[in-house]
Amino acid sequence: MPEICPKCGLPKEICVCDLLDRETNRKIRVYLEKKKFRKFMTVVTGLSGEELEKTAKELKRQLACGGTYKNGIIELQGEHKDSVKKALLGLGYPEESIDVA
Numbered sequence: 001m002p003e004i005c006p007k008c009g010l011p012k013e014i015c016v017c018d019l020l021d022r023e024t025n026r027k028i029r030v031y032l033e034k035k036k037f038r039k040f041m042t043v044v045t046g047l048s049g050e051e052l053e054k055t056a057k058e059l060k061r062q063l064a065c066g067g068t069y070k071n072g073i074i075e076l077q078g079e080h081k082d083s084v085k086k087a088l089l090g091l092g093y094p095e096e097s098i099d100v101a
Ligand SMILES: [Zn+2]
Pocket: 005, 006, 007, 008, 009, 010, 015, 016, 017, 018
């Protein structure tokens, strides 16, 4: 008897629940990075693909600041750690997935 996954009902060998769990348990990190001339950049990591783009655009809109995104990293101009967290919660990211340094 092959072992059956209790979540999806598929044999364990072809089930992807563990992978999906890892996706759900991913961490979004928010931290400040000091730039030249005492300016700060708020950096958000842990997102990718379309989600990265959508989230970056939404954060820029909500915080009314400049910013860029590429290679899984969002950089927002200024200090926005708390506002970024609030905005991410508003976008539906679970609180436990957001790690503010
Ligand atoms: Zn499964």
